[in-house]
Amino acid sequence: MTDIPPERIAQLRAAHPLAFRAPLSVRLRRWALWAAFAALIVYCLIAFDASPERIWTGLGRLGRVLSFMFPPHIWETWYEWREILKGLGETLSMAFLGTLIGAVIAFPLSFLGAQNINRLLFFRLSVRRGYDIIRAFETLILALIFIRAFGLGPLPGILAIAVSEIGTFAKLFSEAIENTSKKPVEGVVASGGSGMQSIRFGVMPQVMPVILSIVLYNFESNVRSGTILGIVGAGGIGFLLSDRISAYRWDEAWSIIFLIIAMVYVIDWLSAQIRRRLIGKWDGAQ
Template sequence: MTITATDIARAKARMPEAFRAPLPVRLRRIALWTGFGLLFGYCLWAFNFAPARIVEGIGRLGNVLGFMFPPHVWDNWEDFAEVLNGLGETLAMAFLGTVLGAVFAFPLSFLGAKNINRLSFLRLGVRRGYDVIRAVETLILALIFIRAFGLGPLAGILAIAVSEIGTFAKLFSEAIENTSERPVDGVRAAGGSRLQSIRYAILPQVNPVLLSVILYNFESNVRSGTILGIVGAGGIGFLLSDRISAYRWDEAWSIIFLIIAMVYLVDWLSGLIRSRFIGTWNA
């Protein structure tokens, strides 16, 4: 028997409530959408999101962009070498911070994985520790380390490393929890110890995920390393902030272009590494 659109229309006319969500569900939806609309409107009002202000800001932005063109071209090696050194510092900060964060987070991730650590109180305590670390923004950590160790890349490296410990440990532990138990059972059936089951059954499953997470966060840290330089943690961000403060917009745009090129290059190299090693592991 074929049900036509006419039959459905007649059924809706006879029993309209059967084709509608229950009243409590409709009331909840109305309340949620009303609350969302009120919150959105309050944010626009509280932050003075006025059309006149937006138009005025766009005009000023156009003036700033006009100052950036044509971009600055360095005519001597000393000035250009200073910029290249800043790019190198930012890249080194991101690399060392990411590596240090991954090294410390790797063993901690096993303590937070449910299939490895059976002690609930210890596992939950470790996971809350991840949350505490991730709750502190990298920029705030950089300001703290600058006060402790002084200006320079060391503060930026430590800020990235500490921040990445919480992020990596959480993502690593979740990857470990999502592994299949069948390879573990196979290793144990062959007489393998618990450490051997981790080494030969769990790690081969999570290695591609760990590599992918590390490479992605390294790309992200290259970008965030620029921001850390603005607050005094070294790198290209310091030079960019200096050029903007001096209203040398053409040089600022050239530095921004070099940052974009560096991020693109890092992304391209990370893609090559990811495809090569993950392809090998999957094979």
């Protein structure tokens, strides 16, 4: 095929502009889609009363609230610091235990949903729909249910995170298992290995770095989720933050928010270090 220079294309476009336009039916569909999109935005703004006056008034109130947060409060006694540090520890523990329990339960379930492991179509699809059912429940809703069942405290938060993560981890793990190469598995089988040995020595070295990365990332996310769960009564630093906001102690609320940000930053840094070392170790072992 001969390349046409850009100058020649420009000349043809200027001489025959209609030849370079999309057909009328295509243009009408585009205009209809853009019109529907614009109408949806306008409807949402009207239905939610997002008027300029309301937004301007809300921004003024937000500015007053932010002004109450400065300067941040600094606790002066060990008793006050102990309460805050206990709340941070509870939130971190909820995220860690919930992530760990979810990963441990989801790991064997993920093999049942992987196409290259489970060849039974109906059984595999049923397991995958089970993943979807579990993931359909938001962590906050699960926390409210477990608070009704087990009472206030970190335990409902741990269970809510764990149940939610079972569906998420099982789906992501099974997809990672399906994306592994068949060559190591075929090599193990050709050497006389059993089915379990082919999974152990052919699949696991490939999938473990991905699984570790998924678990560490979700742990970071669950640290933030643990804060929200505390607001609804699952304990942790979120409960203390909600208490300070309800009492209009905005300077203390800002100090707690700053500590949450610092904790998330530290967890992110530690996760990156762990990910680099462990995943590098697995990659070197393959």
